[in-house]
Amino acid sequence: MQIQELVRPDAGLRRLVGLFRGRLHKMNLIEREVSLAEIEEDARSHFQEGKTVFGGYADERLVAFAVLKQEDSTYWLDWLFVDPVERRKGHASKLFDHCERFVQEKGEEKLYVYVHPDNDRMIRFLRKKGYDALNLIEITKKVKTKGKEIEILGNTYRY
Numbered sequence: 001m002q003i004q005e006l007v008r009p010d011a012g013l014r015r016l017v018g019l020f021r022g023r024l025h026k027m028n029l030i031e032r033e034v035s036l037a038e039i040e041e042d043a044r045s046h047f048q049e050g051k052t053v054f055g056g057y058a059d060e061r062l063v064a065f066a067v068l069k070q071e072d073s074t075y076w077l078d079w080l081f082v083d084p085v086e087r088r089k090g091h092a093s094k095l096f097d098h099c100e101r102f103v104q105e106k107g108e109e110k111l112y113v114y115v116h117p118d119n120d121r122m123i124r125f126l127r128k129k130g131y132d133a134l135n136l137i138e139i140t141k142k143v144k145t146k147g148k149e150i151e152i153l154g155n156t157y158r159y
């Protein structure tokens with residue numbers, strides 16, 4: 001896979017963004033289809049100030065992308081997505097290593113990663129990369145949940 005920084009959204013990126021947004025809808029129990037406006041908005045949002053987008057190409061086709069977001073000296077892995085038909089070929093691993101090298105060249109040792117607690121694939125992926133330390137949790141109210149409860153360090157949350 002060839003890795004290249006992307007500087008603007010294109011059709012290849014919109015295709016992947018649409019697939020990813022569909023997956024997020026499923027995880028967030030949103031039943032409607034992904035709209036073109038949402039895809040356009042997501043794709044454009046990746047190129048806001050402070051963000052860096054890397055694309056991974058196989059046979060000149062965009063098959064994966066990663067978005068890094070800088071907040072002061074902290075770098076978040078905002079998005080990481082591999083085309084479902086291209087998974088388990090090491091694409092995410094190569095992109096992730098590239099992102100880590102990018103932040104190390106900026107003087108930071110590691111990335112911080114947003115991940116849904118249900119995203120077992122990504123959590124396994126991160127564990128393999130040595131990312132096994134729980135940092136912040138995100139809490140809100142008035143959202144539809146799966147009707148479950150989860151306990152973290154003695155506190156119970158709706159989930």
Ligand SMILES: CC(C)(COP(=O)(O)OP(=O)(O)OC[C@H]1O[C@@H](n2cnc3c(N)ncnc32)[C@H](O)[C@@H]1OP(=O)(O)O)[C@@H](O)C(=O)NCCC(=O)NCCS
Pocket residue numbers: 020023078079080081082083086087088089090091092093094114115116119120121122124125126128
């Ligand atoms: C998570 C994701 C990025 C992994 O992409 P990938 O290209 O398939 O990952 P790699 O091939 O580089 O996998 C590297 C290692 O991660 C682990 N891993 C990856 N996918 C896994 C899975 N489905 N189950 C278990 N372990 C997995 C394995 O240890 C794997 O090494 P192995 O194949 O030698 O066993 C991909 O499944 C994806 O795009 N998911 C949807 C988007 C998403 O949830 N992104 C994260 C948002 S925070």
